[in-house]
Amino acid sequence: MLTINNLVKRHGSQEVLSKISFKAHPGRVTGFLGPNGAGKSSTLRILLGLDQATSGNALVNGVSYRELPNPLTTVGAALGGASAHRTRTGRAHLRWVAHSAGFPSSRVDExxxxxxxxxxxxxxxxxxxxxxxxxxxxxxxxxxxxxILILDEPVNGLDPEGIRWIRMFLRERAEAGNTVLLSSHLMGELAETVDDVVIINKGKIMSDGTLEEVMDGYFTLEEAFFALTSQNGRVEK
Structure with missing residues (x-):
């Protein structure tokens, strides 16, 4: 379970996040959707202990990420690709991470x-x-x-076959009882992937519910997204 409680983040006089709250549940894929600059990355950075909130909290199974005894066995996150050194091979990068975290080298090939x-x-x-x-x-x-899997823009750069593959992979993870939170600004590619949707714009939650609830009254998720993000306040269903 991922829980965001009244999260506020300010940079000087600018409020990047304005008392946002939502949850991502086990067994479901939650889409965290918003245009670039909406506050998605700020939320994920706070959730993963990479930044500090002004107020409120972000919890992983009821505690902060920094309180997890072995966070990499609880939460797997990919923010902005692999962040691997360009001169290393893919296998060498994974071996280095596995060794640093105390994971068996056999896990790399898996x-x-x-x-x-x-x-x-x-x-x-x-x-x-x-x-x-x-x-x-x-x-x-x-x-x-x-x-728990947290992914930022997971379909960015993938061809149609790659998008189908990631969609099936994430659905299988959720159906096995795992929690999947994915952040994106691409609605069309995610409509067939997510169970729940959280739409954020200008640091505020515009809609939060099941895919069916958020799409109620709209033909597509993309249409709902653009309609909701064009409004100034939270949309109540």
């Missing part, structure tokens, strides 16, 4: 297979396409076999 990157494991990361970097980031997040 996650490479899971993300269909085994054939490119010996290639230097600097030669990876954007889609391959996305898969390497996902493989890194999966090293600890976490029950």
């Amino acid at each position: 996650v490479l297979e899971m993300v269909d990157l085994s054939n490119a494991a010996s290639m230097r990361v600097g030669k990876y396409s954007l889609g391959m970097s996305q898969r390497l980031g996902l493989a890194t997040a999966l090293l600890g076999d976490p029950k």
Whole structure:
């Protein structure tokens, strides 16, 4: 369970997040959707202990990320690709992360297979396409076999086949009882993936509910998104 409680983040006089609250539940894929600059990355950084909130809190299974005894076995996160050194191979990057976290080296080949990157494991990361970097980031997040997966723009750079693959992969993770939170500004690619939707704009939650609830009265999720983000306050259903 991921729980965001009345989260506020200010940079000087600018309020980046304005008392936002929502939850991501086990067994479901939650889409955290909003335009660029809406506050998605700020929320995820606070959730993962990379930044500090002005007030409110972000909890993982009832505690802050920094209080988790071995966070990589609880939460797997991929924010902005693999963040791997360009001169390392994909396999070397994963081995370094696994060694640092105390995971067995055998896990490296397992996650490479899971993300269909085994054939490119010996290639230097600097030669990876954007889609391959996305898969390497996902493989890194999966090293600890976490029950919670947090992904930022997971379909960015993927071709249609890659998008279908990530959709099936995330659905399987959720159906196995895991919590999946994915952040994106791409609505069309996610409509067939998510169970629940949280729409944020200008640091405020505009809508929060099941996919069906958020789409109520609209033909598509994209239509709902643009209608809701064009308004100034929270939309109550």
